[in-house]
Amino acid sequence: MERRERGKQREKHVGHPVRSSGERRDNPAKDRELPEDVLIGRNAVAEALKAGRTINKLLVADGDREGSIGEILALAKERGVITQFVDRSKIESVAGGLRHQGVMAYVAPVAYAELEDILKAAEKKGEAPFLLLLDELEDPHNLGALLRTADATGVHGVLIPKRRSVPLTATVAKTSAGAIEYVPVARIGNIAQTLKKLKDKGFWVAGADMDGSQNYNEADLTGSLVLVVGSEGKGMSRLTKEACDFIVKMPMVGKINSLNASVAGSILMYESMRQRLAKKG
Numbered sequence: 578m579e580r581r582e583r584g585k586q587r588e589k590h591v592g593h594p595v596r597s598s599g600e601r602r603d604n605p606a607k608d609r610e611l612p613e614d615v616l617i618g619r620n621a622v623a624e625a626l627k628a629g630r631t632i633n634k635l636l637v638a639d640g641d642r643e644g645s646i647g648e649i650l651a652l653a654k655e656r657g658v659i660t661q662f663v664d665r666s667k668i669e670s671v672a673g674g675l676r677h678q679g680v681m682a683y684v685a686p687v688a689y690a691e692l693e694d695i696l697k698a699a700e701k702k703g704e705a706p707f708l709l710l711l712d713e714l715e716d717p718h719n720l721g722a723l724l725r726t727a728d729a730t731g732v733h734g735v736l737i738p739k740r741r742s743v744p745l746t747a748t749v750a751k752t753s754a755g756a757i758e759y760v761p762v763a764r765i766g767n768i769a770q771t772l773k774k775l776k777d778k779g780f781w782v783a784g785a786d787m788d789g790s791q792n793y794n795e796a797d798l799t800g801s802l803v804l805v806v807g808s809e810g811k812g813m814s815r816l817t818k819e820a821c822d823f824i825v826k827m828p829m830v831g832k833i834n835s836l837n838a839s840v841a842g843s844i845l846m847y848e849s850m851r852q853r854l855a856k857k858g
Contacts, residue, residue, distance in 0.1 A: 618677055619644070619680050623649050625684065632683065633659070634658070634659045635661070635681075636663050638664070683744070685746070689763060690762060695761050706733050706801050708732065708775075709842065710771075711838075712807045712814060713742050715742070715809055716809055717749045721748065723838075727760045730847055736803075737763075738765060739764045745757065772820040781797075782821045783803070785827075787826050789824040790826075792828055793844065
């Protein structure tokens with residue numbers, strides 16, 4: 578009885594029940610939740626690589642080369658994963674105190690598709706392939722919005738560069754409102770070379786730019802087609818412009834002389850769909 582009373586007095590004095598050392602209350606950093614598209618720690622990243630999970634980018638702390646890092650780097654190279662060596666503080670800023678062991682990976686919410694598989698799927702449907710190529714788009718909200726419109730307008734696939742472009746992320750998935758599950762996205766290397774290969778297969782390449790020679794609704798946007806939308810602010814690069822068969826513009830009568838990338842792309846996709854439906858009718 579006396580022991581029980583002393584225990585109650587001690588609990589009252591401390592102000593809260595004693596917690597075990599393993600509970601999260603004792604380490605606020607453990608209460609932090611990682612972004613949905615981030616993996617940290619050597620084991621987690623190594624297993625993701627072994628399982629063939631789609632990884633957008635691997636970050637490794639400068640100077641870390643010992644232990645399992647070698648295996649992780651070898652797996653990343655084998656699977657063509659973009660790898661960057663960064664200051665350890667960059668990884669810690671995302672990990673927020675969680676144990677990362679100098680390794681972090683950004684993963685995609687869905688697997689990327691292969692361009693050839695996209696073309697085969699269009700052929701199987703008996704439809705002329707309709708592709709959207711995004712030239713170094715940087716805003717995940719724009720990519721998500723474009724995927725949503727691509728799904729609505731019958732685009733067979735979206736092409737994005739492996740470098741200098743926003744990858745598929747949790748933000749893209751959320752903004753797409755589910756379209757990311759239905760519109761295949763392929764990562765490509767050199768844009769100009771990819772466009773040349775597609776042109777050799779009979780594609781026409783139409784770019785969107787305010788310096789275009791004809792209005793978008795006056796151009797033929799049917800048949801095997803690649804629509805190219807440039808990045809926010811900069812538009813299409815010079816080499817991409819040169820790879821286009823023709824460039825279209827959108828008439829504007831207001832004070833602003835350019836449109837948001839996702840708006841411009843959506844207008845073009847809908848115009849192409851309108852023309853395709855008209856041909857069928």
